[in-house]
Amino acid sequence: MDAIKKGTIFTISDLENVRISIGEIVEELEAKEWEPMGPHPMPGIATLRNWDLKLLNRYKPFYAPLCDMCCLCTYGKCDLTCGKKGACGIKIDAQQARIVLIACCIGTAAHAGHARHLVDHLIGKYGRDCPIDLGPSIDIEAPIIRTVTGIRPRKLGDLEDALNYVERELMNCLSAAHTGQEGAFIDFESKNLHVSMVDNLAKEIADIAQIVGYDFPKGDPEAPLVEIGLGVVDRSKPVILCIGHNVMPGAEVVNYLSARGIEGEVEVCGMCCTAIDITRYEPRAKIVGHIAQQLYAVRSGIADVIVVDEQCVRTDIVEEAMKVKTRVIASNDKICYGLPDRIDDPTEEIIDDLVNGAPGALILDAEKVGEVAVEVALRMAPKRAQLKALPDRQELKRLAESCVQCDECRRACPNDLHIPDAMASAAKSNFDPLAKLYESCVGCARCESVCRAELSPLNMIKVAAEYEIKEEKYKLRAGRGPVLDTEIRNVGAPIVFGDIPGVVAYVGCPNYPKGGREVAEMAEEFIKRGYIVVATGCSAMEIARYKDEEGKTLYEKYTGAFDRGCMVNIGSCVANAHVIGAAIKIAGIFARRKLRGNFEEIADYILNRVGACGVAWGAMSQKAASIATGCNRWGIPVILGPHGSTAYRRLYLGRKDKEEDWYAYNVKEGGEPFYFGPAPEHLIYAAETKEEAMMMTAKLCIRPSDNPRGRLIKLSNYIDLHERFYGRLPDDWHLFVRDVTELPPGRRKELARELEKIGWKPMKMPPGKIFDPTNLERFRNGWK
């Protein structure tokens, strides 16, 4: 039967006992397909297993169990020490991989749920046919969606098709964590890689939806500077504080203020990625900070109304808000807090109840949230004045004197902060040591849970650091979203060949070992070395919190264009997809590789040629685990901070001393295997100190495809950083020298002598000294 063309009218008659079912409406195909379909559209759990095993053979899973037992079923707890098996037969390595799978599934589910909420809402508002247009400088609008699913999303409805695939794969992967499913750690890891790749997809769907639906910047290098810090909030006005990751309620607060014509009369501010996304919608909104500052912000009493949505919100917000008479509106079904469901109640009734003392309300309607939040804030502000739940500075000495020096606070502190010493100083009226702890404090308040004297070290730290906190007034660039195709055309070749030594992405949560200043320091180090430096989420916010001697943050000092020496805020957690998207675009635009349904070839390309490295210095959450593992499947290495070695339990480590692990095929030389050196050495790695992280960042940007000049530049950076922090040459630098022309010219003779001492031999270089590496057997004799 011929396909019926759209618009055709036909009649059916003279039929009895017939049931007609109409399935999916298929749009008329374009005259030419936009690209031939690759081999792996919408891969299932096992479709890309060979690629995973290839990666995992080179970067073997390394486990550091946080717990020696399994407690997941009622046979447990099962002791898995010393090679013992659990009741289901599982051993400790598989159990760690399984816990990682559960964590990655949680992370993926967070992003997928967020994407689903956005897509459903925006389709409801604008229709499935609302076009996706990211502006004239972006043709590859959805690199991850194209590569993984084979879909080129032209309209919002197309995002739903990709989301359906996400949800299917997430369900399958999570089911594999059930008792008596997967038994081999290596295949648990394959599933981790798979569900985390799906996580990247969910993030891209979410961010494209909100860019389109809320008219966010579309890769604008000149995205406006926005204000950030507790000190930027104008407390003379009513204050609404939105916390979480979903922009919908915050956007409706802005819309309601605009509709009432009172935009300048209420402070709209936010914390976590909600804040980043609200300021992408309305640059006059303000960012208070990230998750580590949540409790400080709530207890300061600045907010008349707190609106929570989803992810990374403190679970005791209602209890804390009640202490300062701040009202709480829960706006998302992920976080209900036991609050009464008021969605069907008249708005005025809800407002009156909240103003008259009800601690909070659950309102699962973003528009209604917008109205209620504004009206309650307007009425609450005059009543609340400067309420806060903090002691006065005068009380600090008295409180500190009651510290019994039991060390429990220090033992409970994730960073082992020397709180008792600071208390001892405060008891003698020296509050500086307490104030200094503010920068390294992750704001978890575990200290006050254990304090035998019933003190709150967190509150005391805040009071001691009050001056610094009031001066928290910084600027960061609003999240710009995707990297432009035009930018990729400029930087694609320099990145692949190494003239731009690498792309470094500072991402992830603020569970830093020694405060966030280290992130800003690392970022500026690499900006000055000509790397492309980008940031997202909490890291993007953290980088903004430090000024130079002229009072400028990195965003004010350096360009927001994706080019060497830049400082780019890509956006919120879901905008992490654009970092991977940039790497995919290099393959698609510079190398003209086909993206559609072609994951394996593109990941192979990125692993061999795109010198990118993620640094998740304070990674904490399950989302960060799935983001990092997703990057790994694409061939992008990630460095975690020292806390990452703990909760994440698992790394992917290479062994540079095993030469046999570092061979690839050189397509230009008829597929001859060639040794390319341990580049990148690891896929996911935990550094102990920032100096180690910086050294490793430079090393992990080295790639087999570097041309001699590019290798020279990258090697120079690696050697320079190592000599600066370690006091001498790295003892593996010779592994990355293929030819003496790659030695820095100013030190060529000296380094050549060092090479001679260790018996180094130059590598056989291909014609033109350009390698054309692949790990895929099917391409060894040519790219077709």
Place this chain on the structure above:
Amino acid sequence: MVEKDDPWEIANIPGPRRGEILTPVIAARMIKEAERPLFIVGSLALETELNGKSLVEYAIEIAKESKMPMVAVAHTLKAFLEKGFEPDASMPLINIIDRLRDADWEGLKGAGQHDLVVFLGMLYYIGSQGLSTLKHFAPWLRTITLCRFFHPNADMSFPNMSEEEWANYLDELVAKLRMG
């Protein structure tokens, strides 16, 4: 108050198998009796001083008196070089742990996998995780820690103690090692 063998991090209770308290006398004996001991010094050595003496200096004394090969992890190498001491290797903590859990690794000197690993100056939580890896995946190894915080994942660990007690412990260890 914290007990001598409580995990320093309150919630660091890994499971049914946990380490025992170590004394300087036992530590010295274990080091002397080991066939291929290895000494790993971490980043806290750069920030710790006891009675005006840096932990880096203590580490050098222990390495010299015991003749154990030393691995300087994180970026501690520079501090050792500035004191005129050359560690046998400098590598990230994660890298050395990865090699210690490999039964086929020939050891730092190519003389065979190690049988005793001695830790000093690790950031507590990354050190604890490294010890967990070795506990589960390197059954041929015994691990001891010389920090002033108890590590339940080590086979044996110095107990929780004050800085003053710790200085005494380290002095006593050096003295016992010197006795031969």
